[in-house]
């Protein structure tokens with residue numbers, strides 16, 4: 001059984017790095033934005049430079065954020081988020097690296113010092129001038145009422161604290177991820193097609209150093225067939241991961 005092999009890898013590990021993608025949040029009711037019914041198939045993404053230079057682009061952006069906020073706001077962490085927290089509490093995880101901006105790891109209880117939200121978070125709004133962060137809710141309410149993109153008290157432009165198209169990942173996040181990957185004795189990629197860089201290259205850094213590398217995803221990934229992949233489980237993460245974690249943490 002593939003889940004049993006994953007359980008064995010987790011059981012032997014004392015310093016796992018977990019990388020997660022959109023596939024772990026679909027069971028929480030968050031659609032994969034890259035999938036066929038995702039927002040990105042209906043809306044074109046707003047690039048960072050356009051956002052900063054055009055009021056029209058900002059209105060389009062906030063319109064799209066309003067739509068996703070209604071989904072994020074209601075979503076609850078699922079059994080996979082909770083299984084990762086159980087691994088952390090057993091002292092087996094050095095870092096949870098996520099490509100998701102839905103904040104569900106945070107809400108499930110993943111420790112802040114272990115969590116690296118590579119693409120930022122939709123649970124905060126950030127001023128593009130003074131970099132202050134705040135709760136998005138009042139800004140959404142104001143935008144809904146006035147259709148005017150929100151601004152900061154300092155006069156700066158507000159944007160969700162996510163990495164937009166045309167924007168680089170935060171150097172501090174990449175540094176923290178790199179440090180974790182260097183320490184990893186196991187790397188597990190969950191629910192990611194491993195096609196978005198640089199996030200997708202992180203597990204390979206650990207695998208190339210000799211750490212076992214397990215992938216669980218429904219559908220093809222860009223790392224399928226690589227020699228450095230130890231275990232590839234095809235299937236839904238919610239059907240595999242909670243069971244494997246439970247087995248890994250069970251007393252002999």
Ligand SMILES: [Zn+2]
Nearest residue numbers: 127130152154
């Ligand atoms: Zn500001």
